[in-house]
Amino acid sequence: MPDWDGWTVLNKLKADAELAEIPVIMVTIVDNEAMGLDLGASSYLVKPVDRERLATLIEKHRAMRFSTVGKPGVPPANWPPKSQKSSRKLEPVGPRRD
Numbered sequence: 001m002p003d004w005d006g007w008t009v010l011n012k013l014k015a016d017a018e019l020a021e022i023p024v025i026m027v028t029i030v031d032n033e034a035m036g037l038d039l040g041a042s043s044y045l046v047k048p049v050d051r052e053r054l055a056t057l058i059e060k061h062r063a064m065r066f067s068t069v070g071k072p073g074v075p076p077a078n079w080p081p082k083s084q085k086s087s088r089k090l091e092p093v094g095p096r097r098d
Contacts, residue, residue, distance in 0.1 A: 006030075007039065014040035023061040025054070 004012075006028055013019045023042035027049055036044040043057045 007035075010036070010039050010041060023064075025057050025061070027054070 006026060010024060010026065013022065013024060020040075024040065025043045025045065026036045026041040027045045027047060028036075029047050031046050033044040033046075042061060045054060045057070
């Protein structure tokens with residue numbers, strides 16, 4: 001990411017009310033889990049990443065998201081309907097790598 005580092009991206013995500021509840025799994029070469037968690041990361045992995053650990057964390061967060069659908073006071077994942085969503089465009093974080 002040429003313009004921002006991972007800490008900046010995490011800060012921006014967690015400062016945006018529309019994005020703050022999205023779980024972030026940090027994958028980095030920096031061994032500073034306490035800082036990552038303090039800044040709002042849901043999980044923190046240091047490279048090289050254990051694929052099984054990453055898969056487990058992704059499944060954990062996916063399961064948590066779907067376990068909240070239909071509970072009182074918790075909007076479903078597709079809320080608000082597209083017609084009511086903000087038209088605000090997100091800034092690109094860096095070059096897309098496909």
